[in-house]
Amino acid sequence: MTLQTPFMAQRDIVASKESTRPASDDGRTASPAPSPGVAKMRSEELRAAFGSNEVLKGITLSIAERRVTAVIGPSGCGKSTFIRCLNRMHEVVPGAQVSGRVLLESQDIYGRGVDPVRVRRRVGMVFQKPNPFPNMTIRDNVLAGLRLNGLKTPNPEALAEKALRRAALWDEVKDSLGRAGSGLSGGQQQRLCIARSLALEPEVLLMDEPCSALDPIATARVEELIHDLCKNYTIVIVTHNMQQAARVADFTAFFYLGELIEYGRTDVIFTRPEKQKTEDYITGRFG
């Protein structure tokens, strides 16, 4: 009987995993790099302004379906304005203007006759500061979106559970759905807001710095949730935190002074960006 050393034992385990790993056609292991695939949304020459102040200067950018796309850039680059144009939130600001096209699949969401409320159902948003509705229970917070949109559901309890499960919050709140939403921790409140968006069955989820008000542990849980959600939803996340973009996003778009400077796979953007401005920004050579 051959004596098994610890190395030999580990080697055999690794070798047996290797033999069952799927290989690409030429025998090499499959690359983990995401392919862009199909676009769920696309902006074409999107311009946005507040009065005479042009904030977006013609952005043409595709958002890959069921992938996470991060939008990064310094303050004032237009990244929050961009995502607010993706669900027609930009226009609620007095004096706001927008031109160009934003396609959700094949529909221009700024087309004649398009109802912005319906757009916002398909393209949900989560904001920086968790904002559960005060004086509402956890259950009512989740269902608030449906009520505000005049939608009825035959089984609200089941819908609330489904949304809370999808937001990875169900196990923590299932015995206290009647509690006030504002009584939860910051991270839980943010996941409650995500559940509220998910209850409307959106196709796209926009997240405007969703973790900047959260502690590291809550941030990690939300990032883990984002990783799970993108199996079913297309996600666009604006973040100041470049390490977060590097951790969660498949693709990254770098904006500067209202222009799209560079777009690409996150791993490539953060190891060998093409544009000097991108290199300068992500390495901290700005300013």
Added chain:
Amino acid sequence: MDRLHTDREYENELTALREQVLLMGARVEEMITQALRSFEERDARLAEEAMAADCQVDQLELEIDEACLQILARRQPVASDLRFITTALKVVTDLERIGDLGVNVCERVIELGDAPPLDVATSISRMAEIAHSMLRDALDAFVARDVAKAEQVIMRDRRVDAYYARLFSELVSYMMKDPGVVQRATRLQSIGRYIERIADHATNLAEMVVFMVRGRDVRHPSVSGPQNDDQGPQPN
């Protein structure tokens, strides 16, 4: 890179790291110059001097590794900074090995002592000349971020390999004709092998320079690595 980091302390840390790597390169290059000269001149004293510098090289390897670890932990470098740090980690390993190979050459020189030379001087000198110039040029390419120079270094490695193959076959002929030369011949063959390995490590340095500057991994051209060169198109 013309622009400096906004964080001056970070900029200083990277500058200090670069200077340490250059210092280590300079020490190693000096060691190899002395080691090869000690072989040409059969100078045991020079060989001893060259060997004594190896502990400084080892010390620098430890310091540089520690500095890289600190920067990775504290700064989370990306893009060109990340490539520079990972290059530094690999480069010091190759430099330290070159230093050890220099020591090995010196040890064989001391062993050879005054024994009459075999007529393989041409092969070994040519190898030594090319390997030495490869090391110098690889270090120059690192300093100047000169990809063209680094690529030229990579091309020269096959010439060293060819000279080593010739040296080996010459020494085997000698040993077959006269078993009395075996002791000298095997030491010369070792020296040849060490020089060939120095050239291999210089090639590694040059390959890392290409990666550091361009983000392109040119090692093992017959195998395609996991990276793709381009970022890919936007989705349709």
